[in-house]
Amino acid sequence: MKRIIVLISVLMLSVFTLSATVTSKVQRRIVVQGAYDSVTKVVFSPISTQSGSFALGMPFDIEGRLVQYGQTENGREISKWSLVSNTKFKLKVKVGKLTYKKTNTSDTNSCELDYIIKFTYEFGYYDSSGSAQSLSGYFSFDTGENDGKGRSYYLSSSGSIEYGTPDTDGYFEIDIMPAVQSDSIVGSVDGSVYFMFTQTSTNKIQNQADTVPSGDYEAQVIINIEEKT
Amino acid sequence: MKRTLTLLLILLLSAFSLFADDTLSTDTLTVKAYKNKKSNTEIVEMKVIDALTGTLATFKDNTPENNSIIDMTNYLKTYLGNTSVDQSSDSNLASKAAFSVHVTGNQVETFTLTVKFKALAYYGESGVDRRYTAESRVSADYNNYITARFYLIDYQYIFTDTDTSTVTNNGITNTIADATPTGYSKNVTVPSTTPSASSDPESIITYKWKVTSTDSSATYISKYWDVRATFAMILNEGNSSTAGSYIKAPNGIYKAPVTVSLTIGS
Numbered sequence: 001m002k003r004i005i006v007l008i009s010v011l012m013l014s015v016f017t018l019s020a021t022v023t024s025k026v027q028r029r030i031v032v033q034g035a036y037d038s039v040t041k042v043v044f045s046p047i048s049t050q051s052g053s054f055a056l057g058m059p060f061d062i063e064g065r066l067v068q069y070g071q072t073e074n075g076r077e078i079s080k081w082s083l084v085s086n087t088k089f090k091l092k093v094k095v096g097k098l099t100y101k102k103t104n105t106s107d108t109n110s111c112e113l114d115y116i117i118k119f120t121y122e123f124g125y126y127d128s129s130g131s132a133q134s135l136s137g138y139f140s141f142d143t144g145e146n147d148g149k150g151r152s153y154y155l156s157s158s159g160s161i162e163y164g165t166p167d168t169d170g171y172f173e174i175d176i177m178p179a180v181q182s183d184s185i186v187g188s189v190d191g192s193v194y195f196m197f198t199q200t201s202t203n204k205i206q207n208q209a210d211t212v213p214s215g216d217y218e219a220q221v222i223i224n225i226e227e228k229t
Numbered sequence: 230m231k232r233t234l235t236l237l238l239i240l241l242l243s244a245f246s247l248f249a250d251d252t253l254s255t256d257t258l259t260v261k262a263y264k265n266k267k268s269n270t271e272i273v274e275m276k277v278i279d280a281l282t283g284t285l286a287t288f289k290d291n292t293p294e295n296n297s298i299i300d301m302t303n304y305l306k307t308y309l310g311n312t313s314v315d316q317s318s319d320s321n322l323a324s325k326a327a328f329s330v331h332v333t334g335n336q337v338e339t340f341t342l343t344v345k346f347k348a349l350a351y352y353g354e355s356g357v358d359r360r361y362t363a364e365s366r367v368s369a370d371y372n373n374y375i376t377a378r379f380y381l382i383d384y385q386y387i388f389t390d391t392d393t394s395t396v397t398n399n400g401i402t403n404t405i406a407d408a409t410p411t412g413y414s415k416n417v418t419v420p421s422t423t424p425s426a427s428s429d430p431e432s433i434i435t436y437k438w439k440v441t442s443t444d445s446s447a448t449y450i451s452k453y454w455d456v457r458a459t460f461a462m463i464l465n466e467g468n469s470s471t472a473g474s475y476i477k478a479p480n481g482i483y484k485a486p487v488t489v490s491l492t493i494g495s
Contacts, residue, residue: 040253059261067262079258098260117260195260212264219260225253 040085042225044193047079060195062098062113062205062217067196069203074118074138075196081119083189083225091225093119097143098219100212109213113205114144114198117221121191138191144198193221 047057055066056077066076083091100111118140197203204212 042254042256044256044258046258059263062262062264078260081258085253098262193258214264217260217262217264221258221260222255223258224255227253 040083040225042083042091042223043081044221044223045080045082047077059216062197062212067115068205069116069197069199071196074120074192074194075116076194077192078195079193081189081191081193081223085188085225091223093141094220094222094224095141095143096220098217101216101218103215109215111204111212111217113212113217114142114203115219116140116142116196116198118194118196119191120194121189123189142198144203 049057049059055064058078060067060076060078064076065071095117098113098115100109102109118138120138121136123135197205
């Protein structure tokens with residue numbers, strides 16, 4: 001019961017924070033959530049391509065400036081993500097390469113592009129003494145550097161990332177395990193997802209442009225919350 | 230027997246543990262991108278703005294066509310009961326912007342964006358479609374049906390060759406006769422910006438325009454496009470012979486079905 005009250009409090013704080021940013025001419029709907037028993041949910045909210053000076057969202061041009069390495073700090077914002085949990089959790093992200101979509105069965109083109117995906121987060125939680133705490137920061141992943149091996153990250157008490165032991169299960173994986181008050185961590189996360197291509201030799205956009213066919217490209221990014229035992 | 234039961238219990242527990250799924254929640258983000266895309270144009274976003282309440286309704290659809298019915302009730306609250314029925318002489322059309330259509334995509338060769346309006350119709354207090362027409366008037370006080378004139382009051386397009394460089398054009402008139410930026414021409418067809426009041430509440434007013442690149446060397450035109458059109462709705466009475474009188478319309482819900490479609494090619 002105590003956990004439920006804590007969770008609802010965290011959610012209500014989020015609601016008030018969101019409301020404060022809404023302008024008078026824009027109305028948004030917010031779903032207030034409560035919880036009974038253990039509840040854990042993670043959601044991506046993709047951003048559609050925006051116009052003019054708002055260069056964000058998907059689909060985007062792979063030759064566009066904002067997705068090239070080093071043009072901006074984070075790259076192009078392509079999605080929001082959020083998480084809420086009233087039970088202990090471990091976060092796992094699987095990242096696939098950006099892959100050319102064949103137009104039909106006779107299409108002989110193929111291409112895989114490496115990139116860096118970056119998750120920013122604002123993490124609200126209650127510590128073991130019942131005091132509200134928050135963390136902010138980011139974790140990112142370069143599909144060109146890991147050679148099929150995963151990597152584990154831990155959220156430290158300062159909000160930064162501590163690197164764990166690389167995984168070797170063949171996936172491009174990120175394991176994020178809340179290390180703060182690890183026996184009692186619950187809470188909510190809100191953040192953005194950014195995309196940029198890599199600067200390494202695997203960046204075909206810049207180094208081997210003729211091997212990059214015109215057409216559509218897609219990559220799958222799967223986020224999992226698993227129970228932390 | 231006891232040993233057998235114990236063994237079965239252990240086997241059952243093992244089976245449950247084998248099938249146990251530690252996943253509490255999952256979601257997948259599909260990263261979408263393209264290079265030199267020449268086909269499969271998408272309406273990635275269509276916004277409709279209710280000018281009275283400020284509510285921003287956004288319609289998103291990844292298909293080339295998108296149909297929406299816009300509830301104009303809030304807009305009408307300002308004008309129903311106002312003085313003159315015939316507002317066509319109002320010079321401040323911009324302040325009466327009813328809604329705008331904003332379409333973005335990533336291909337600019339030739340496309341045609343068509344916006345069709347049907348006449349404003351009364352849908353009853355509970356939203357049930359019992360249109361208030363001359364044949365089904367509620368009482369003598371409610372004089373005929375209401376139709377509406379739609380005015381295109383603003384038109385703007387933006388072509389983007391990179392993330393930062395844009396070519397823009399816009400004009401605020403009843404027509405779309407404005408300057409043509411280098412490399413582009415427009416072929417605009419507007420049947421009539423001031424259609425006469427029709428006795429047919431199903432009459433359709435169509436705005437249609439086409440943007441074509443005439444500069445074959447302008448490779449940048451394939452990158453991005455953005456079209457916005459803002460419309461005002463001017464009320465007039467169904468039997469236009471009484472233009473200038475007060476609107477006597479029942480309270481309730483009014484809707485003006487609007488169809489927006491996008492066609493690639495000439």
